[in-house]
Every structure is written in structure tokens, then in C-alpha cells.
Amino acid sequence: MDAYEIVHVINATHLIDSESYQRAFEVAQAGRLQPGFYVVLWCGPAAALRYDGCADYVGPFASRREAEEAHASIASGAAVAGRPPIEVSLPA
Numbered sequence: 001m002d003a004y005e006i007v008h009v010i011n012a013t014h015l016i017d018s019e020s021y022q023r024a025f026e027v028a029q030a031g032r033l034q035p036g037f038y039v040v041l042w043c044g045p046a047a048a049l050r051y052d053g054c055a056d057y058v059g060p061f062a063s064r065r066e067a068e069e070a071h072a073s074i075a076s077g078a079a080v081a082g083r084p085p086i087e088v089s090l091p092a
Contacts, residue, residue, distance in 0.1 A: 003041065003042055004039055004040060004041050004042065004071055004074075005017060005018045005039075005040045005042070006018055006037060006038070006039060006040075006064055006067045006068060006071070007023075007037070007038050007040050007051075008036075008037050008038075008064070009033045009034070009035050009036055009037075009038060009059075009060065010022075010035060011035060012033075013025055015033075015038075015051065023051055024051075025051050033057055033059075033060070034060050035060065036059055036060025036061055036062065037059055037060060037061040037062070037063060037064050037066065037067040038057045038058060038059035038060060038061070038067060039057075039058040039059060039061075039067050039070050039071045039074060040055045040056070040057055040058075041055070041056040041058065041074070042054065042055060042056075058070060058074065
């Protein structure tokens with residue numbers, strides 16, 4: 001599994017993951033994210049991915065394509081939509 005995922009937040013407590021499954025946020029995340037598309041950067045091992053405090057959400061973006069473009073910018077170290085660069089290590 002990759003170190004990132006594109007998800008679609010549909011309301012204050014649920015998202016659609018990259019495999020089209022609806023997932024609930026952990027309690028700490030509920031209500032924090034506005035509806036839209038996000039790049040989720042994982043801080044833990046791929047085997048333990050959860051939508052909790054171990055996930056860093058970048059967004060929201062109006063479309064999946066915008067989120068994918070943002071991921072490309074993040075991976076290259078460039079700024080995303082006027083935000084400063086985010087320093088992360090993603091697999092090549």
C-alpha cells in the first residue's frame with residue numbers, strides 16, 4: 001500500500017476511501033474536515049492504516065484530479081495551492 005491515499009470526505013463523520021468503501025472517522029477527527037477531496041499522508045506502517053490522528057489530511061480540494069495534482073506537488077516538495085511545502089517522504 002502507498003504512503004498516501006486520495007479520499008472523499010462526504011460529511012463531518014464519514015469519507016469514501018480509495019477503494020470506494022465508506023469509512024467513519026475516529027472520534028478525534030469527526031467534524032474537523034470539510035467535505036471535499038483530500039490527500040491523506042500516513043505516518044505509520046501500511047498494515048495499521050486508520051483514519052485517526054496518524055493520518056495527515058491535505059485539502060479540501062474540489063475534485064479528485066486537484067487532489068492528485070496536489071499529491072504530485074507534495075511529492076516534489078512544491079507548495080500546494082498557496083500553502084508552504086509539506087516535508088514528507090513518499091516512495092518513488
